[in-house]
Amino acid sequence: xxxxxxxxxxxxxxxxxxxxxxxxxxxxxxxxxxxxxxxxxxxxxxxxxxxxxxxxxxxxxxxxxxxxxxxxxxxxxxxxxxxxxxxxxxxxxxxxxxxxxxxxxxxxxxxxxxxxxxxxxxxxxxxxxxxxxxx
Amino acid sequence: xxxxxxxxxxxxxxxxxxxxxxxxxxxxxxxxxxxxxxxxxxxxxxxxxxxxxxxxxxxxxxxxxxxxxxxxxxxxxxxxxxxxxxxxxxxxxxxxxxxxxxxxxxxxxxxxxxxxxxxxxxxxxxxxxxxxxxx
Amino acid sequence: xxxxxxxxxxxxxxxxxxxxxxxxxxxxxxxxxxxxxxxxxxxxxxxxxxxxxxxxxxxxxxxxxxxxxxxxxxxxxxxxxxxxxxxxxxxxxxxxxxxxxxxxxxxxxxxxxxxxxxxxxxxxxxxxxxxxxxx
Amino acid sequence: xxxxxxxxxxxxxxxxxxxxxxxxxxxxxxxxxxxxxxxxxxxxxxxxxxxxxxxxxxxxxxxxxxxxxxxxxxxxxxxxxxxxxxxxxxxxxxxxxxxxxxxxxxxxxxxxxxxxxxxxxxxxxxxxxxxxxxx
Numbered sequence: 001x002x003x004x005x006x007x008x009x010x011x012x013x014x015x016x017x018x019x020x021x022x023x024x025x026x027x028x029x030x031x032x033x034x035x036x037x038x039x040x041x042x043x044x045x046x047x048x049x050x051x052x053x054x055x056x057x058x059x060x061x062x063x064x065x066x067x068x069x070x071x072x073x074x075x076x077x078x079x080x081x082x083x084x085x086x087x088x089x090x091x092x093x094x095x096x097x098x099x100x101x102x103x104x105x106x107x108x109x110x111x112x113x114x115x116x117x118x119x120x121x122x123x124x125x126x127x128x129x130x131x132x133x134x135x
Numbered sequence: 136x137x138x139x140x141x142x143x144x145x146x147x148x149x150x151x152x153x154x155x156x157x158x159x160x161x162x163x164x165x166x167x168x169x170x171x172x173x174x175x176x177x178x179x180x181x182x183x184x185x186x187x188x189x190x191x192x193x194x195x196x197x198x199x200x201x202x203x204x205x206x207x208x209x210x211x212x213x214x215x216x217x218x219x220x221x222x223x224x225x226x227x228x229x230x231x232x233x234x235x236x237x238x239x240x241x242x243x244x245x246x247x248x249x250x251x252x253x254x255x256x257x258x259x260x261x262x263x264x265x266x267x268x269x270x
Numbered sequence: 271x272x273x274x275x276x277x278x279x280x281x282x283x284x285x286x287x288x289x290x291x292x293x294x295x296x297x298x299x300x301x302x303x304x305x306x307x308x309x310x311x312x313x314x315x316x317x318x319x320x321x322x323x324x325x326x327x328x329x330x331x332x333x334x335x336x337x338x339x340x341x342x343x344x345x346x347x348x349x350x351x352x353x354x355x356x357x358x359x360x361x362x363x364x365x366x367x368x369x370x371x372x373x374x375x376x377x378x379x380x381x382x383x384x385x386x387x388x389x390x391x392x393x394x395x396x397x398x399x400x401x402x403x404x405x
Numbered sequence: 406x407x408x409x410x411x412x413x414x415x416x417x418x419x420x421x422x423x424x425x426x427x428x429x430x431x432x433x434x435x436x437x438x439x440x441x442x443x444x445x446x447x448x449x450x451x452x453x454x455x456x457x458x459x460x461x462x463x464x465x466x467x468x469x470x471x472x473x474x475x476x477x478x479x480x481x482x483x484x485x486x487x488x489x490x491x492x493x494x495x496x497x498x499x500x501x502x503x504x505x506x507x508x509x510x511x512x513x514x515x516x517x518x519x520x521x522x523x524x525x526x527x528x529x530x531x532x533x534x535x536x537x538x539x540x
Contacts (some may be wrong), residue, residue: 007196009437011436011437012287012292012450013286013292013432015287015431016283016285016286017184017255017282017285017286017289017340018189018191018287019287021196022160022282023192024160024162024163024283025159026161027157027159027416027418028159028416031159031416031417031418032414032416035417035476046415046475049152054153056153056155056199056202057158057199058198059196059198060158060195060196060197060199061194061195061196061197062194062195062196063193064191064192064193064194064195067191070287070451071449078350106195146298146301146302147301147305147315147422148297148298148421148427148429150421150422151417151418151420151421151422152422152423152475157417157418159418162283163283163371166282166283167279170282181341199341200411205316206305206314206315213410242389286506287436287454288459293432293465294429294432294433294436295429297427297428297432298429304486319423326425326428326469326472326486327469328468328540329466329467329468330465330466330467330468330469331464331466333463333464334461334463334464337461349468369513371485376463387448395457
């Protein structure tokens, strides 16, 4: 399984009055992690969009174990799980500075044509890159 | 099952360059929906916190079917599903102005003591209110 | 001077660990206020964009007096101040439920062509509507 | 004048349907910049809060020249401008990867007691550090 990690520091704006990083922010953190994971494989999401393919999320699930706190540096580990014709799946784990697991989750994304907004096949160049990872 | 609906309009800030309401915003929308659902039952989350009980999210899952667009008025329907000693579960469905289902999901929240940060029993006054709903 | 008010409730996600509504959220609140102000005059920002005119902000200033707190219902009063060929200016005041002034500010926005991204004249239909307001 | 720069990459969540980084996000970016600027001087905002001193913003002003786009790496240069008994002022400039100035602005923050929520003098240890910078 291909894995890649990014580091992110919790911003003050991302805390809530509970003193925790708001639970809704991890959708953003996971997004940053998967974009950088693709980038590490030579795949630019920005260029994918420029070529007319969007990658909206169809499923998102997350389980929270411990909160992240202000100014902590988090490590988001992203794992490429699966590629089907229309969909791509990633798993995520968030760790704090003491390597404690704070939460884990997964997202499934769909390849969509920018104009028609209908599902399209994963571009061949990406498919080739990702399929080789698993062999 | 007790249900309550809130209406929310998609803000410009909440759109992304795909032209959709960003997938991460629904954590906020669902939160607004469950807070208003509790309020409709006479339960103030604000007062619960003032009395020393926090209600962080332990599980969040969402499935996206159709995107919400800028300036659309969404209806978030929240359903109270289950209360155990330490946890409370809600389901959600988001509809657009044409009553099309855009997404659905669920959250589980844990009753936590503000000082010790440890799970505590659901306050009796809330338990009484919620258990009566189901009978 | 034309004025219009909107009401907004502070979301949990919008609080920070200081226990205040995060100072950066007012850019969103002011945006909601000016969009609804234009709507009250029969001007849809959504349709303006569909017709190829964007309205990005060129100047934003805000002075904070008192914080807004979680679950408070705020009133944002928006005042149409000025229209020049390329720019439109609004002033804002935020009040809490006790009618205390929490903050005030202003934004200037520029009419921009969606394709060329260059400043364009304010569409005549909007100019006519707004100029009549001041007479 | 003491200056410090931080680098930030525009997240997808931070774009809007105009295809720009939403104008309201810079409040966050500036906050990250000033926190790291203080940190570079040995001043931890997190510890300041732990010791009972909050630093809310009293004034924020920003002028936008060019938009930031998705996935661009921005440089936020933060300049310590002024310290009075109760207030501290910073200026900011945001540059894109081609060193073009995208926006500039300033914030004034007030030293506030966490319990009384009233203005307090800047802690002496911070005052000593900052005053030496200017000599």
